[in-house]
Structures are given as structure tokens and as C-alpha cells.
Amino acid sequence: MPGLATAVFYLALFGSSFNPANLIPSSATPYASSILQEAFGGAPTYITYLTSGVICIIFVFNMAFGGIDLVLDRQLGYLNTLLTAPVSRAAIYLSGVLQNLAKVLFLGLLTFAVALVIPSGLQLPSSFGVAQFAGAFAAFILLGLGLSFVFTALALAVRSIDSLVAIVNFLTLPIMFTSNAFFPSSSFPSWLRGIADVNPVSKANEAARLLLVNGSLTSAQLSTYISDMAYLVGFATVLGILGYLAARRALAPE
DSSP states (O other): OHHHHHHHIIIIIIHHHTOGGGGSOGGGGGGHHHHHHHHTTTOSSHHHHHHHHHHHHHHHHHHHHTTHHHHHHHHHTHHHHHHHSSOOHHHHHHHHHHHHHHHHHHHHHHHHHHHHHSTTOOOOOTTOOHHHHHHHHHHHHHHHHHHHHHHHHHHHHOSOHHHHHHHHHHHHHHHHHTSSSSSOGGGSOHHHHHHHHHOHHHHHHHHHHHHHHHSSOOHHHHHHHHHHHHHHHHHHHHHHHHHHHHHHHHTSOO
């Protein structure tokens, strides 16, 4: 399963080889844990910090390429059959959105499980429970929903897989590397920090990380979480409207 292989690659290989704790001199080893926690918002291990970022990246890439099936449906004529059936254009569009969301949510859960079992992996706080788990995945779902809206509409608009892959490859890497998926945005240069701070991937990361790292939130942390979730709700809503309008145009009779 490509999505699971990607999760293992980023968590086990990237998370171990790029672990900033490896750069701490041996003379400072007794202080490595405290240095890491201060740099990464209290995360006890780098993979604890990285986990939410990897889940978001899994969502980005799988949502981006999830529309390939819709392009194939158009090329094979199945989509044209649907368009002549008594099925609303909205139902065709939303079914594509929701099926992609369901698939990537399953991969997100598998990624979370992988993070828990790999060596020096995800270490959850004692106060982490069902509510915190649901809160973290709510952020991932909102991110995935917004991405699915726009990439499903894109898949319905293009006429070839090559075109979709070219557009997706152009978009996904900047989305990933202008976020705080791998490192805190506080370490970025000012011009890049400004982009990262409005990147929806950063917002989903921040909201989920607060819960994965801290469990129960302080009032200040809760305020940040609510702000990030409100941003993600707005992100999903705006892209839902734009995506539907674009999809309706793409599904119009030729």
C-alpha cells in the first residue's frame, strides 16, 4: 500500500536520519531531551513532533492523486454514462470528494499506529484520551476535506492523467515544504514564515500537535487550537464552494 509505505519512510527513515537530536554534541547529551523539547514545543521525541506532519502529508498527496480514478472514468466513458443518468452533478462531485476522504482517513489511522510502534516513536502524554484523539483527527479531516474539494474538481476538469499529474506535482511540493510539517516555522526565514503561518497544512499540524504533545490543553493552547480549527473550517468551506462551482462547470454538457 503506497500510502503506508510513505508513512513508514517518513517516520522511520526521515524521522531517524534527520532527527535534530543527532546533531547535539556528546558533551551536551544529558541536556538533549530538554533542548529538543524546547525547540519542538515540548515533544519528547522528534517523531512525536513529526507524526502529525506526516499524517498531513499523507492527506495532501493522497488527496492530490486521488482524482486519477475520475480521469480514468472520463476516458473510459463511465463518467459520460453517469452524466446521462438521473443523477445530480452535485452527487457525482461529492461522491468523489467523500470516497477520497474515506480512503485517506484510513491511511491516516494506519500512520498513527505506525508512529506508535516504531523505535523512539510517538510518545503520547498520560492525559491523551479519546477526546484528544478525536480532536487531532478532526483537524486532519478538515484539511483533507478542503483538499479533496479542490483536487476532485481539478480531476473532473482535466482530460488526461498526464495533465493531472503535472499540475499535482507542481502544487504538492510547495504545499509540503512551506508548512511546519518537518520543522517549526519559527526556524524559517521571515519571508517563508509568513507563508507557513497561513498554510492550511501548518494550521492542521499545529492543532493536532497541541493534542498529541500535550494531551490536555492550557487555556492559551486551547485558544490556539480553536483559532486553527476555525481557520480550517473556513478553508474547507471556501474550497467547497469554489470546488463545486468548478465541478459543475466541468460536468456541464459539451
